[in-house]
Amino acid sequence: MRICILTWEYPPRVVGGIARHCEGLAKAIAHEGHEVHIFTLDFPGAPDYEEIDGVKIYRTVTELGHPNFLTWALLFNHFLEKRLGQVSQQVKFDILHVHDWLTTPAGISSKYRLGKPMVLTVHSTEVGRAQGIHNPDSFAIDGMEWWATYEANKVIVTSNSMKGELCGHFHLPADKIEVISNAIELTKYNISIDRQSVRGRYGVGPHEKLVLCVGRLVPQKGIEHLIHAVPSISWRHPEARFVIVGEGWLKSHLEHLARTTGHGWKIRFTGFIPDSEVIALMTSADVLVIPSIYEPFGIVALEGMAARVPVVASQVGGLAEVVEHDRTGILVYSRNPESVAWGVDRILSDPGHARWLTENARERIQKTYSWEAIAKKTMKVYKEVGE
Amino acid sequence: MSQEVPEEFRLLCMLHNIGATKWEKSLSIQEISQWTAMETSSIEFHLQKLVELGDVQPIEGEGVGKYHLTPDGIRKVLTLYS
CATH class of the missing domain: 3.40.50.2000 (Glycogen Phosphorylase B;)
Incomplete structure (x- = not known):
């Protein structure tokens, strides 16, 4: 299987658990003999393409910026989608796997352009992170998270607690959600x-x-x-x-x-x-x-x-x-x-x-x-x- | 907790989002002011603190001081959104 993973964090761009999760998952899937392609953002000192442990990593430079985080996120999605589009002319992906709302605009567009299913892993929600929705940007992110769960063919969460949160907050049908925990090396x-x-x-x-x-x-x-x-x-x-x-x-x-x-x-x-x-x-x-x-x-x-x-x-x-x-x-x-x-x-x-x-x-x-x-x-x- | 994100951290985030994340994309105080609509005196004040914290690297470019985020500065920005 040829798998395309979109994530805004991938080592050495590591902050929270998303980068570690994507790295562990990608390596383990590649080890099983599948082809794994990671599309992520650049980081000082990291090459724009490399292959580590059988995982192909594409780091994309965001050529346009904006002081507002949400606007910037939409801009970097454009560049991610462009890179994915270029690579997909050579590689026929079977599946798109998006991690959190941050890369969902590129994921959803690619789902329709490539005609392939999209899996979404929700690592956390805006309403949980911010302990409520307190400003217009937060409200928009909350909306994007709902939209991503709607567009995804299947949603993965790492705990039953998170499954309950998605069912409650986004009214997502329970059978659309799969609980697959995190892991550790x-x-x-x-x-x-x-x-x-x-x-x-x-x-x-x-x-x-x-x-x-x-x-x-x-x-x-x-x-x-x-x-x-x-x-x-x-x-x-x-x-x-x-x-x-x-x-x-x-x-x-x-x-x-x-x-x-x-x-x-x-x-x-x-x-x-x-x-x-x-x-x-x-x-x-x-x-x-x-x-x-x-x-x-x-x-x-x-x-x-x-x-x-x-x-x-x-x-x-x-x-x-x-x-x-x-x-x-x-x-x-x-x-x-x-x-x-x-x-x-x-x-x-x-x-x-x-x-x-x-x-x-x-x-x-x-x-x-x-x-x-x-x-x-x-x-x-x-x-x-x-x- | 009703803590507000500190002003210098807001500036750090804006510098990240407008792309000042490596030396060739460093920006002068004047350019940062155009992007962020902040007063140059305020930018100068906060940049001094960010440089002391090791989050921003100053460089001399075309006769004026320019600034870009360090890898630690980038990681610090990501803590806000991750």
Whole structure:
């Protein structure tokens, strides 16, 4: 099968989970012997065409710009569609697979021009990301998301929670939606590291506890609730140190908030760090906290489970499906610092139980969240819509 | 949370969306002002902070200072929309 995937993020253009998802899926499908073509946006230092692990990657330059994000998104779709059009003169695609609203205009036009079915993966929705629709651009994006689900022959989501969101918000028929979870490449986490040395790089001493949080610094990640929990956690565990990995527009506010807790010196913001360093940090941490208020899947939970770090996560969206409370991690109430503190205390106070949780978590991942399994399920969807 | 996106972050996003994402597409303050309809003094103020943060790279081009986003600046913009 010849598969055309459209995504605005693909490594090295990586921010959220979309790039990682597309890369894992594309490689696994290519490994099965199918031809996979990725159409994405350019990134400094990355070539406009390359082939990695059997996946053909086309990076498109957006020749026209506009300060407004929505207008810019429509412009880059034009250039994506043009590149796809050029390539499709040589390659006869069997299926188009679009990821999120950002590339749907190009996907929908190509669906009609090529006369091929279109599959859409919805990774999140505007109403969820923005916690409501607050301005005209948001309203337009919400409309485009609905339009994309309408035009798609089949919609894939990564969690049952997301399926419920689409059925409820867009009134999409349940049988049009397939739930195929995210996955993880476990081998990346089978590393041998000098734990003390990694911790030392972030100012965490040998007898201190490393409480780690990894995520974009935006409201939906709920990092403020972890920061509000720091005094309670510190009261029970004075040796706790907090490392927050990630970037985002909320950074200055969160740094200010950290200073107001009276424990600001224990909280470190790292900004962006390379994936290999994130894995090293996860492997060295005593607990990984995911305090999100909206999380369609929560791939960071899988990453933590793969790195054998005990996970404390909000009981929201996909997180509540990935983490099984008190079996593969600890679930806490979202938007509730006391609950977060309780969860962290449960891990730090009982290392034996924490170890048991990580063993269960790793076993669960091996059984359920492999890219090979996800690729097979996705291929089944492709075949179904292609018939 | 009712936090507003900081002004310098808005400028960073606009620079990204108008295409100032590599050195050959760097823009002068005057050009940025034409694109964004912002006062040059305000642009200058915010650019200084963005350069300090490592999100924007200044270069000397045709006798005037020009600016473009760094890879970290691009990733930071994407955090808003991803």
